[in-house]
Amino acid sequence: MSDPGLDRLQSAAGQLRLKLPTATAEKLLAFLGLLQRWNATYNLTAVRDPEEMLTQHLFDCLAVIGPLRRERGTGPKRVLDVGSGAGFPGVIIATACPQMSVVCVDTVGKKAAFVRQVAMELGLANLQGEHARVEKLRAAPFDVITSRAFASLSDFVGLTRQHLAAGGVWMAMKGKRPEAEIAGLPADVDVFHVEQLDVPQLVADRCLVWMRLAN
Numbered sequence: 001m002s003d004p005g006l007d008r009l010q011s012a013a014g015q016l017r018l019k020l021p022t023a024t025a026e027k028l029l030a031f032l033g034l035l036q037r038w039n040a041t042y043n044l045t046a047v048r049d050p051e052e053m054l055t056q057h058l059f060d061c062l063a064v065i066g067p068l069r070r071e072r073g074t075g076p077k078r079v080l081d082v083g084s085g086a087g088f089p090g091v092i093i094a095t096a097c098p099q100m101s102v103v104c105v106d107t108v109g110k111k112a113a114f115v116r117q118v119a120m121e122l123g124l125a126n127l128q129g130e131h132a133r134v135e136k137l138r139a140a141p142f143d144v145i146t147s148r149a150f151a152s153l154s155d156f157v158g159l160t161r162q163h164l165a166a167g168g169v170w171m172a173m174k175g176k177r178p179e180a181e182i183a184g185l186p187a188d189v190d191v192f193h194v195e196q197l198d199v200p201q202l203v204a205d206r207c208l209v210w211m212r213l214a215n
Contacts, residue, residue, distance in 0.1 A: 005029050005054065012059045012200035016066055020096070027095050027122050028058060034118055035086055042110045044086040055201045061089035061148070063197040064173060065096045067208055071169065071193075072144055075099060080142040080163055082134050083107075083150035087115045089173065090146075094119075094127040105130040105137055134159050141165035148173040153181040153209060157189050161213070170211040177207050190214040 006025055013020040020028075032053050038044055045057070077100045081090030084104035094102040104115045104127070115129030130137060145160045145168065156172055164170070174181075182191050189211050197206040 003029075005032075008054060008201075009058070012054075013062065015198075015200045016059075016062055018062065018065055018096070024095060027124075028062075028092065030122060031087070031091055031095065031118055032058060034121060035114075038086075038114050038117075042114070044111060044114055055199070057086075057088055058092065059200050059202060060173075060206065061092035062096065063199045063206065064089055064146075064171065064208060065093065067195060067197075068093065068097070068144065068171065071171075071210065076101070077143040078140065078165070079103070079144045079146065080105065080134075080139070080160070082145060082147040082156065082160055084115065084129075085111050085148075087111075087118060087129075088148050091115065091118055091124075091127065093146075094124050095122070098124075098126055101126045101128075103128045103130055103137075103139060103142070105132055105134050107131070107133055134163070137163065139163065141168065143168045144171055145169075146171040146173065149175075152184070153178060153211070154184050154186065157185065157211060164213065168212070170209075172209040172211070174207050174209055176205045178209065182209070185211070188214050 009025050079100050079102045081104045084090045084106050090102045090104035106112050109131045112129040112131035119127040143165050191211050193210040195208050199206050
């Protein structure tokens with residue numbers, strides 16, 4: 001008997017042109033199961049319905065995997081997810097891209113603790129949860145710094161530029177193309193690509209803003 005959640009997930013992955021091994025898909029669904037259980041006590045996300053969690057959280061974050069692999073390749077990389085909350089998109093990246101080392105940082109202790117629990121229960125050795133303000137985080141530089149509805153683009157790059165490795169990029173998840181935010185970026189930040197994302201089963205605007213330090 002097929003699992004409706006697994007079927008929906010694999011269908012969405014197909015629409016995103018992602019090859020998602022069954023074991024990986026099952027881990028992603030187990031992550032959502034953990035989130036539902038923790039959410040009942042700790043209020044980690046305002047989205048409560050499991051069906052909505054699939055589309056608004058899981059499919060939304062899966063949509064960045066293809067672009068991330070395209071821009072950064074499939075080799076080992078260090079990824080920082082800023083203001084990660086319950087692990088979006090960091091947990092999804094760590095699960096779908098096991099060769100990447102992902103650090104999720106959040107100022108809310110229970111959210112960082114949840115990410116650490118996810119890493120332990122799902123066996124994600126490449127995932128860390130850190131309770132800290134990102135500007136005070138002590139860590140080696142990162143090849144990719146990402147966020148999902150964390151702050152304005154100027155605040156995002158301003159708070160994290162000390163963590164960007166040489167040749168690294170920022171990957172900001174946004175709704176509509178943020179023209180005013182792009183216009184407000186510092187002169188030394190280059191927006192080299194803004195791409196629209198088509199998230200399966202989600203009727204909303206989504207885009208990725210790719211940035212790097214200008215030469």
